Amino acid sequence: MDDKKRMVDTYEVKHAVCIGDKEILFMEDGKKPYPYLVCNCTWDNPLGVNQYSDAVVSADYLEMMAEFASRVTAQIEAVKAERAKISVSLGPFTLEHCVPDDTGESIQDKVAVIRQECLRPEYRTADKQLVLVTGGFGSQGKARGRAVYVVNLYSSKESRWNRGDILGVVKPECMPDWVKERLQQIESERQVKHRKQEQVR
Structure with a gap:
């Protein structure tokens, strides 16, 4: 089992959900006045490196968890909308x-x-x-x-x-x-x- 912590700057990634074209991250740095951070992560660039955006911070854990859940839900809905536009059979090939x-x-x-x-x-x-x-x-x-x-x-x-x-x-x-x-x-x-x-x- 890999116990290595995933870090973004000084923040430790506590929760990460990758769905659609984004990964949603919930991070924590207990030494910060606003220890909880939620942001998006994308990697669709020529080098395939992680790019972080739309970060928000707060001292309120529940507020940030609600933000995290809201973004994950938005990604689910985006994938559903993308799939609804597809005009061909989606049945997987085996x-x-x-x-x-x-x-x-x-x-x-x-x-x-x-x-x-x-x-x-x-x-x-x-x-x-x-x-x-x-x-x-x-x-x-x-x-x-x-x-x-x-x-x-x-x-x-x-x-x-x-x-x-x-x-x-x-x-x-x-x-x-x-x-x-x-x-x-x-x-x-x-x-x-x-x-x-x-x-x-």
Whole structure:
């Protein structure tokens, strides 16, 4: 068991709930005149480092606990609202939908599935799992590297995973129509980009 305390400056993190795009922190520093602090933590930046914002302090424990609970509730509602806007089936992809990952084979330019256990519980849905592999040493067969670079086929967000986070490649018969449409769009965009590059030359 890891007993190491998590510290932010002089404050010790007592409670932390990560949901949606934020982590909500409740912290304490008994030496401060206002010992209780609640703030948000995000990490969506090029370096992936923690960034803290919207901090409030108080000497009233219950007031700060209510603030903490309110922010967590707000994040839950934000995720619900985000999910309600999604127009595709959210049913998660499992091993039955995939050709199991074979590290001896390349998965470059293939539609892969991120393992559910590698995603936070609120994001274990198809729109978060299905990605197009775009590169990285880990995407190659028998590679020593682990990095796999992907683009999410629903959100178009680019990210990095390890090869071990990949469950497998989607079976053709399990490919959703919305993924097929997105792949056609990506291919069209690549062709346009290639033509522009050729014109420059």
